[in-house]
Amino acid sequence: MDRPVIESAAVTREFGGKAALSGVDIAVPAGTVHCLLGHNGAGKTTLVDILTTLIPPTSGTARVAGYDVVAQGHEVRRRIGVAGQFSCVDMQLSGIGNLVLVARLLGAGRRAARERAQRLTAEFGLEEVASRPAAEYSGGTLRRLDLAACLLGKPQAVFLDEPTTGLDPVGRTALWNLVERLAAEGCAVLLTTQYLEEADRLADRVTVLSGGEIAAEGTSAELKADLGRLSVTLRFASQEQADSARSVLGDAGFAPYRAGSGTVVPIEAPRLVAGVVRALDAFGIEPEGISVDEPTLDDVFVALTRRTSLEPEEAVAWGPS
Numbered sequence: 001m002d003r004p005v006i007e008s009a010a011v012t013r014e015f016g017g018k019a020a021l022s023g024v025d026i027a028v029p030a031g032t033v034h035c036l037l038g039h040n041g042a043g044k045t046t047l048v049d050i051l052t053t054l055i056p057p058t059s060g061t062a063r064v065a066g067y068d069v070v071a072q073g074h075e076v077r078r079r080i081g082v083a084g085q086f087s088c089v090d091m092q093l094s095g096i097g098n099l100v101l102v103a104r105l106l107g108a109g110r111r112a113a114r115e116r117a118q119r120l121t122a123e124f125g126l127e128e129v130a131s132r133p134a135a136e137y138s139g140g141t142l143r144r145l146d147l148a149a150c151l152l153g154k155p156q157a158v159f160l161d162e163p164t165t166g167l168d169p170v171g172r173t174a175l176w177n178l179v180e181r182l183a184a185e186g187c188a189v190l191l192t193t194q195y196l197e198e199a200d201r202l203a204d205r206v207t208v209l210s211g212g213e214i215a216a217e218g219t220s221a222e223l224k225a226d227l228g229r230l231s232v233t234l235r236f237a238s239q240e241q242a243d244s245a246r247s248v249l250g251d252a253g254f255a256p257y258r259a260g261s262g263t264v265v266p267i268e269a270p271r272l273v274a275g276v277v278r279a280l281d282a283f284g285i286e287p288e289g290i291s292v293d294e295p296t297l298d299d300v301f302v303a304l305t306r307r308t309s310l311e312p313e314e315a316v317a318w319g320p321s
């Protein structure tokens with residue numbers, strides 16, 4: 001098998017003696033999307049910063065396109081594209097002006113720069129707005145321009161730090177399509193996200209970081225099979241009823257949790273649905289709605305966060321709504 005384009009081995013990083021990353025291994029082959037998932041402070045940006053040569057690891061090694069990020073940072077930087085949470089475009093310049101500027105900074109001649117900028121504006125659906133100042137762009141359009149700029153150098157590896165944060169569903173879908181196309185064209189894409197749906201849709205593999213450590217790694221399907229559970233979602237007429245139901249189900253040996261306006265009860269097998277209903281019935285509690293749901297990445301998160309020292313409220317925040 002070809003060597004992965006992005007790889008880290010036992011990478012650690014400390015800030016003021018405190019570990020932000022501990023022994024992280026990842027491998028991203030060409031033509032694939034790898035998602036780094038994790039709560040705020042899990043270490044996602046720190047890992048991206050190391051792989052893009054912004055900061056060195058405290059120990060361990062990382063290579064991109066075969067080059068060591070510390071000893072050969074210059075070679076790495078020539079082969080990567082990076083788009084962060086905040087766009088790096090010059091707001092006074094037009095979209096095309098930004099792309100020409102970046103292409104020129106990358107060493108392209110005047111004509112080649114304009115040609116490349118025009119091709120990318122077309123590919124990214126920016127033609128209509130290309131001559132307008134970037135200051136007039138919507139968040140989604142700015143993000144597309146930023147991504148186009150990061151592809152001007154024809155990178156082998158692309159790093160996207162929470163690329164869809166703050167985008168509306170249309171902007172998000174457009175960006176997802178672009179990411180899929182990048183991978184189809186052979187790029188190795190490492191993407192950080194807090195959106196489970198995003199990882200489920202895009203990722204060939206997922207690494208879940210928690211407290212700077214790898215909590216789980218695999219395909220989305222593997223993670224769901226290993227850590228996800230069938231669950232029963234119950235809806236009640238009142239909060240009081242939902243609270244009583246959680247208490248009754250807890251006493252009956254289930255582990256219900258609140259998720260949005262529903263109550264979720266993980267179960268080991270479909271036959272246990274009857275046990276949930278019986279337990280409620282014994283106390284005269286009647287749900288307004290009941291559904292049985294297949295495992296999702298949300299369940300994986302709940303399972304993983306239960307194993308860490310996170311506050312219960314945080315675990316609930318990842319639950320399905």
Ligand SMILES: Nc1ncnc2c1ncn2[C@@H]1O[C@H](COP(=O)(O)OP(=O)(O)OP(=O)(O)O)[C@@H](O)[C@H]1O
Nearest residue numbers: 015016019020038039040041042043044045046047
């Ligand atoms: N420059 C720094 N100095 C000190 N501590 C830092 C620095 N950068 C990151 N940290 C700490 O390292 C840990 C990991 O932070 P990091 O930004 O990598 O997390 P993250 O998963 O990207 O979170 P978010 O989703 O909020 O961006 C956090 O505890 C953070 O406070």
